[in-house]
Amino acid sequence: MKPEEVYQPEIQEVDDSMSAIHDTVNSEYKYGFVSDLEADEAPKGLDESTVRFISAKKNEPGWMLEWRLKAFRQWQKMEEPHWANLHYPKINYQDIIYYSAPKQKVNPKSLDEIDPELRRTFEKLGISLDEQKRLSGVAVDAVIDSVSIATTFKEQLAEKGIIFCSISEAIQNHPDLVREYLSSVVPVTDNYFAALNSAVFSDGSFVYIPKGVRCPMELSTYFRINAENTGQFERTLIIADEGAYVSYLEGCTAPMRDENQLHAAVVELVALDNAEIKYSTVQNWYPGDKEGNGGIYNFVTKRGICRGYKSKISWTQVETGSAITWKYPSVILKGDHSIGEFYSVAVTNNYQQADTGTKMQHLGKNTRSRIVSKGISAGFSQNSYRGLVHVGKNANGARNFSQCDSLLLGDKCGAHTFPYIEVKNNTAVVEHEATTSKIGEDQIFYCNQRGIDTETAVALIINGFAKEVMNQLPMEFAVEAQKLLAISLEGSVG
Amino acid sequence: MLSIKNLQARIEEKQILKGINLDIKAGEVHAIMGPNGSGKSTLASVLAGRPEYEVTDGSVEFLGKDLLELSPEERAGEGIFLAFQYPVEIPGLTTTNFIKTAVNEVRKYRGQEPYDAVQFLKLMREKMAMVEINQSLLSRSLNEGFSGGEKKRNEIFQMAMLEPKLAILDETDSGLDIDAIRIVANGVNKLRSKDNAVLVVTHYQRLLDYIVPDFVHVLYNGRIVKSGTKELALELEERGYDFIKNEVGQEA
Numbered sequence: 172m173k174p175e176e177v178y179q180p181e182i183q184e185v186d187d188s189m190s191a192i193h194d195t196v197n198s199e200y201k202y203g204f205v206s207d208l209e210a211d212e213a214p215k216g217l218d219e220s221t222v223r224f225i226s227a228k229k230n231e232p233g234w235m236l237e238w239r240l241k242a243f244r245q246w247q248k249m250e251e252p253h254w255a256n257l258h259y260p261k262i263n264y265q266d267i268i269y270y271s272a273p274k275q276k277v278n279p280k281s282l283d284e285i286d287p288e289l290r291r292t293f294e295k296l297g298i299s300l301d302e303q304k305r306l307s308g309v310a311v312d313a314v315i316d317s318v319s320i321a322t323t324f325k326e327q328l329a330e331k332g333i334i335f336c337s338i339s340e341a342i343q344n345h346p347d348l349v350r351e352y353l354s355s356v357v358p359v360t361d362n363y364f365a366a367l368n369s370a371v372f373s374d375g376s377f378v379y380i381p382k383g384v385r386c387p388m389e390l391s392t393y394f395r396i397n398a399e400n401t402g403q404f405e406r407t408l409i410i411a412d413e414g415a416y417v418s419y420l421e422g423c424t425a426p427m428r429d430e431n432q433l434h435a436a437v438v439e440l441v442a443l444d445n446a447e448i449k450y451s452t453v454q455n456w457y458p459g460d461k462e463g464n465g466g467i468y469n470f471v472t473k474r475g476i477c478r479g480y481k482s483k484i485s486w487t488q489v490e491t492g493s494a495i496t497w498k499y500p501s502v503i504l505k506g507d508h509s510i511g512e513f514y515s516v517a518v519t520n521n522y523q524q525a526d527t528g529t530k531m532q533h534l535g536k537n538t539r540s541r542i543v544s545k546g547i548s549a550g551f552s553q554n555s556y557r558g559l560v561h562v563g564k565n566a567n568g569a570r571n572f573s574q575c576d577s578l579l580l581g582d583k584c585g586a587h588t589f590p591y592i593e594v595k596n597n598t599a600v601v602e603h604e605a606t607t608s609k610i611g612e613d614q615i616f617y618c619n620q621r622g623i624d625t626e627t628a629v630a631l632i633i634n635g636f637a638k639e640v641m642n643q644l645p646m647e648f649a650v651e652a653q654k655l656l657a658i659s660l661e662g663s664v665g
Numbered sequence: 666m667l668s669i670k671n672l673q674a675r676i677e678e679k680q681i682l683k684g685i686n687l688d689i690k691a692g693e694v695h696a697i698m699g700p701n702g703s704g705k706s707t708l709a710s711v712l713a714g715r716p717e718y719e720v721t722d723g724s725v726e727f728l729g730k731d732l733l734e735l736s737p738e739e740r741a742g743e744g745i746f747l748a749f750q751y752p753v754e755i756p757g758l759t760t761t762n763f764i765k766t767a768v769n770e771v772r773k774y775r776g777q778e779p780y781d782a783v784q785f786l787k788l789m790r791e792k793m794a795m796v797e798i799n800q801s802l803l804s805r806s807l808n809e810g811f812s813g814g815e816k817k818r819n820e821i822f823q824m825a826m827l828e829p830k831l832a833i834l835d836e837t838d839s840g841l842d843i844d845a846i847r848i849v850a851n852g853v854n855k856l857r858s859k860d861n862a863v864l865v866v867t868h869y870q871r872l873l874d875y876i877v878p879d880f881v882h883v884l885y886n887g888r889i890v891k892s893g894t895k896e897l898a899l900e901l902e903e904r905g906y907d908f909i910k911n912e913v914g915q916e917a
Binding site: 614622 | 713714715716717736737738740741742746747749752753755756757758762763764766767770771774806807823827
């Protein structure tokens with residue numbers, strides 16, 4: 172994720188990124204460094220006082236604290252879900268720090284006042300907070316541990332009436348919008364991790380695109396976990412008003428540590444009449460080492476609602492990181508003629524486990540959804556697709572097409588597909604296709620015989636396999652994502 | 666150019682090559698013929714370095730280097746090209762992309778600068794005309810959904826692009842009708858020069874009507890049992906492989 176570089180636009184030109192793949196395949200996880208930042212932290216553990224502490228740190232209004240406390244009380248009554256095809260030791264929720272903010276000497280009023288060490292951290296990650304240096308027209312909200320550090324291009328966006336800021340700022344400055352839409356898509360009690368997030372979320376991004384406005388640049392949030400023993404709980408809320416359009420990107424990394432760290436985010440998208448939201452993720456949390464030690468536990472609830480006529484929400488995800496991934500970006504197709512899409516590439520290597528997929532809930536008439544899931548498993552990893560297509564009884568003319576392909580590298584990994592289909596309307600058309608294949612010795616030898624070494628051959632084959640999804644990514648992300656796939660599968664064949 | 670001495674190889678526990686001796690000089694075309702199961706394709710695979718085969722004895726020298734010490738991609742870099750009997754499919758990877766990667770990897774091995782998009786396109790146009798292949802095929806995923814003839818023509822196109830020193834054609838005629846054979850053979854003939862050599866592995870004589878060999882060798886039961894000129898191929902066509910079997914049987 173280096174948006175300040177100018178990438179060549181041809182996504183198909185995989186070979187031009189090959190030399191870069193060569194440079195990086197032999198490198199370990201390259202974002203594993205730790206920055207020396209003095210932090211302002213909550214005491215370890217979670218009780219009501221932790222929730223009050225976070226709310227007070229954020230100087231939140233009373234309604235927000237009440238909302239959090241309600242969530243916390245609900246969470247206490249809930250149990251961690253274990254239906255997913257994931258196996259991990261019990262999480263001790265009292266052994267986590269729920270709030271950690273890098274101390275800044277001054278409260279920065281402008282981008283120039285940001286602590287140089289923080290600025291350097293993001294420079295090292297390839298994220299420039301300097302607007303002048305940015306060529307590709309991507310506005311960034313930079314979040315480290317529990318707080319948003321900076322948001323670029325705010326003023327230019329504000330001229331069009333677009334709000335792009337941290338959710339903490341939105342709670343202060345746009346309380347009406349936050350109160351109207353927060354938890355309107357993912358209710359506080361939706362699931363265990365969503366309830367936990369609602370109680371303790373500390374920051375995240377907020378986007379509002381007004382009626383009829385097409386957002387002129389890509390918006391993105393870059394999430395970084397830095398501090399030890401902390402969990403990251405971010406909350407993102409994106410609203411596209413009638414006829415609006417926005418493309419939003421999310422990236423993330425974390426240091427290499429032997430302990431597992433918890434990341435439990437909630438993302439809510441709301442698209443009104445004729446509005447479109449395109450949400451892309453390149454997930455590169457630290458996956459743990461080759462023996463399966465450490466890595467991020469990634470329990471994320473992402474859901475969008477197409478509330479109006481012809482609304483459209485499209486999720487694209489490239490999942491390469493995390494020790495555990497539990498994530499099902501979903502779309503509620505409420506408005507008539509609304510469209511939901513889910514494009515996913517999930518890569519697991521070594522001892523990584525991923526249980527990911529989507530839910531498409533067809534409620535409105537003539538709603539359409541499309542699911543394209545590409546799972547790549549290597550090493551000793553387990554990769555599951557879990558998807559639900561639900562067609563409600565009033566959803567006349569609903570259509571779904573699902574395609575779930577799995578690619579195996581080696582014979583010690585697993586690929587699983589759990590498609591669930593519930594149709595309550597007999598005019599619906601639901602199609603599901605699934606394939607499982609292995610990278611063949613024949614394919615590798617064929618490439619070798621043409622002078623292509625095995626690592627490059629694997630990169631060509633997996634990028635070919637994942638192409639349909641990669642083509643959905645905004646240009647700035649696509650080339651980077653291709654490199655990431657190759658790096659994640661380093662040493663898994665040959 | 667190529668000197669094979671007492672080459673023996675097996676797959677799993679089965680000994681297939683039992684002592685091959687063969688010398689190929691620059692500018693020559695050699696044909697290896699033989700009945701099914703005689704070891705023709707194994708010889709082609711062993712020369713290219715297919716990992717399933719284990720060389721148990723003998724040596725292969727190629728342009729002064731010990732070929733058996735080199736990995737398959739190094740052999741390609743040195744100038745060995747194998748046109749596959751069954752070219753593989755790679756979904757989602759365009760043929761053009763694949764060939765561009767291959768050409769530039771080979772150039773890198775030889776210490777040459779990679780071709781940029783303009784240079785590559787120019788080379789591609791030139792070679793496309795030479796082997797009568799069209800652009801639409803090259804924009805599609807590698808070999809996916811190609812007909813038998815298209816796959817083989819694509820092999821010859823790759824050969825033209827990579828400009829090998831030694832091209833090995835493994836049953837390139839199998840499954841092709843006569844028109845396709847003619848197109849493929851024309852491509853090969855245009856690529857012949859005094860600096861490179863071709864080893865044609867085939868079951869039937871008919872390909873040799875179009876690619877005329879300097880030498881013909883008959884492989885039987887893992888050994889070259891008879892060598893001659895192109896007349897030997899015609900004799901085989903006329904009398905079938907049984908006469909070879911009988912001859913060898915009598916000697917034994």
